[in-house]
Amino acid sequence: MIEAGIVHRLGHLELGDVSVAVAVSCPHRHQAFDAGRFLIDRLKEVIPIWKKENWSDGSTEWVHPGTDEAIEGPGRKP
Template sequence: MINTLTSIAKPRTEDSFVISFAPLSVEEVYKLADDPANGAVVMMSGMVRNQTDGRSVVALEYQAYEPMALRVFYQIAEEIRQTWTDVTRVVIHHRIGHLQIGEISVLVAVGCPHRSEAFAACRYAIDTLKHNAPIWKKEHWQDGSSSWVSIGACEQNC
């Protein structure tokens, strides 16, 4: 796997990478990942939950360094195709701005002829995104306090 961004990956036209203030659409992302060659489309939807480590969360705010984050998304797709060569589509959409409990913050979808590769590639995409992308979230707590956290600083179950 490539662990640096020394060679800037270029997005493929069949893939889709977005950072947006607008709400994300499960249906749109699924359609973007679909292809006649697919036997599977695996999608992961990350949502704002109402607690973290036992503390009540009322909202999250996401910020990103968009040019670098998109390059990380492109690199993830390139790495996926090096490992799972049959992948037909990679879709990564991340929301920024103020999100309420239950709203979708990230959608990752991978289309592939076989389900096992689609599952593995989708998991790789979200895990690598969380570790490498310059995206930060501010947790707004019920007690009125808040704190910024790099999503890369989250534990695996964040």
Template structure:
């Protein structure tokens, strides 16, 4: 299941939907608006999309994940519009018989989504300015952060 929404994401409902008796692993990933990015204070994020193409790409990602891993469930929800601090902009829930497939599919889905789905992020800073953020910047930032831990 894929969905674009302008409403807050109900991650509890998504996890309940993914919990089936055949699954030994249910993985939830939430991309949440953080307060600081690259030393700047964030006020909020705004997302926009080319709806028809984004839905087509999300559906293709779901299909490919189901082909690559044995998944009992694959749910991808992306929020559009204003996303305040602490709220989720994206949720990915995968359920599989074993944890390896769930972890691998979840990581692949978020990384691929950020690079291939036509959804754009505008960062609104606490100082009143704003910038459109290219997905490549997010990937490089997350890789730099993970290697610095």
């Protein structure tokens, strides 16, 4: 790998919005794809990315990074 960069967006995102971009420079395409997969997997392991779900009934809940478990909030029951 010659060079790499990762950008993760912050704030409110609509469903389908791009939240992360990974760019990799390598001598060969397969190396670039492997490096990109490694970097996105590593990002998920190292950075605690919390996700706030906003439901149509107005309630919200936080999804803990690294799990599919939601943290119960007001107005939302598991």
